Amino acid sequence: MSKISNLLEIIMIIQYKGLTTASELAQTLGVDKKTVYRYISSLNKANVPVYTKKGRYGGFYIDKNFYMKSANLSARELSALLMASEVLTKQNGFIYEKELKNAVYKIKSVSINSDINLSEMDDTGGFSIDSIGNLKKLEDKISQISYSMSKGKSLNVNYFSVNKNNLTMRKVDPYDLVFKQGNWYVVGYCHMKDDIEIFKLDRIKSLKISDDIYMRPHTFSLKDYLNQHWGVFMGDKIKVLIKFSRNISHFIKSTKWNTNQRIDDLEDGSIILSLYIDDIEDVKKWVMGFGKDAEIIEPEELRKNIKLELEELYKKY
Structure with missing residues (x-):
């Protein structure tokens, strides 16, 4: 991933999580902590207001007055953009296919507050099952998940499974929030599966913070887990x-x-x-x-x- 992509990802992660550490950013981006600090320095030089809170519960945070606002695109414009990303491919002679798809992913991710959302459309401009999670705003989900992680409280999640084509109630101990290819995921222990799972946020119809307390295992490494399960981020495979x-x-x-x-x-x-x-x-x-x-x-x-x-x-x- 390029430096520009990593810088944009850092901004999005800090904005949505509110406070995050260098270690968390390093694991998510797959770089070392020294590189993260260089990225933060680059953002500061570009007048992006990222600050550091010191102490045991410290980390990086961003000025609340700074926000990457979404483009004010119409439904037809959004539909045209999505269609273009499917039509313009290397097979058709378009050499920037990967870059175009990444751009669409990023526009999709920052369009969450728009009246019209790319994730609510299929190729014909209709409603897609992937939009089921948009019944609850992305910011609300991230806020609640971040709060539950900070307090060590489990989540009760109503989750849509593509393979089984239904909604299931899951009890999840959230370990990390991850932003990959324009989508947000929560990595955590699923009590129903008795295993660590990855949940796509736009497939979460609803969630509620429970009173049950959990402890994140000290042996868990987000970097190692993502290296082993990278296929999950390959789209809707x-x-x-x-x-x-x-x-x-x-x-x-x-x-x-x-x-x-x-x-x-x-x-x-x-x-x-x-x-x-x-x-x-x-x-x-x-x-x-x-x-x-x-x-x-x-x-x-x-x-x-x-x-x-x-x-x-x-x-x-």
């Missing part, structure tokens, strides 16, 4: 978990099947392969080719599709 038996685990582990794959070993010698894909059909036939040595764990939709196909095969034979 589908997470697929596949269990392979010990009979073919060595073969699966010896091959790079996907750029964002992860493999976890199980006690019985079998393994779990996790991937992020665009379409479940991409992986369906591949998995079925392994027969009884492969089992889809999630998403449920893919399990059902394979089950239906096997039932049809059973009828034929």
Whole structure:
């Protein structure tokens, strides 16, 4: 990521969180603390009012009178911008595809207070399921999450799951707020999954700070966690978990099947392969080719599709 992108990200993070430390910024940006201090110095030289609060609960904060306001764009202008980012690609000869998409992400992120929001539109200008979280303003969510982290209190979250296409109530112990590719995420321990999860803020329909107290584990490293789960920030890709038996685990582990794959070993010698894909059909036939040595764990939709196909095969034979 370029220095300009990092500087913009620092401004957004400090504005929304209110107070953040050099360590938190370093972990989020993937740089060292000395680099963070150089970035803060650059912002000050550019007359961006970032200040330092010293002490145990100190950190960086920004003058409340300074704010990166959103552009006053109409619905047609927003729709045109979104459409342009889909049409202008390297395949079509546009060499700045990545830069254009990043610009759209940033406009989307600072347009949250507008009457019209990019995240509320699909490619035709209609309403998209991704906008379900916009029923509650982004600033309110970030404010409540930041407060719960500072007080060590758990959150009760009503969260929309794309894979299961429904809303579920989750109890979450928030560890960190992360800003990636124009979207905000909260990383924390999910009591329902009994694991650390990443939640996209625009999929949170509602949240409430509970009276339950939690402690963030001293062994948790945001940098290490994000390095292992970077595929989550690749847009609306589908997470697929596949269990392979010990009979073919060595073969699966010896091959790079996907750029964002992860493999976890199980006690019985079998393994779990996790991937992020665009379409479940991409992986369906591949998995079925392994027969009884492969089992889809999630998403449920893919399990059902394979089950239906096997039932049809059973009828034929």
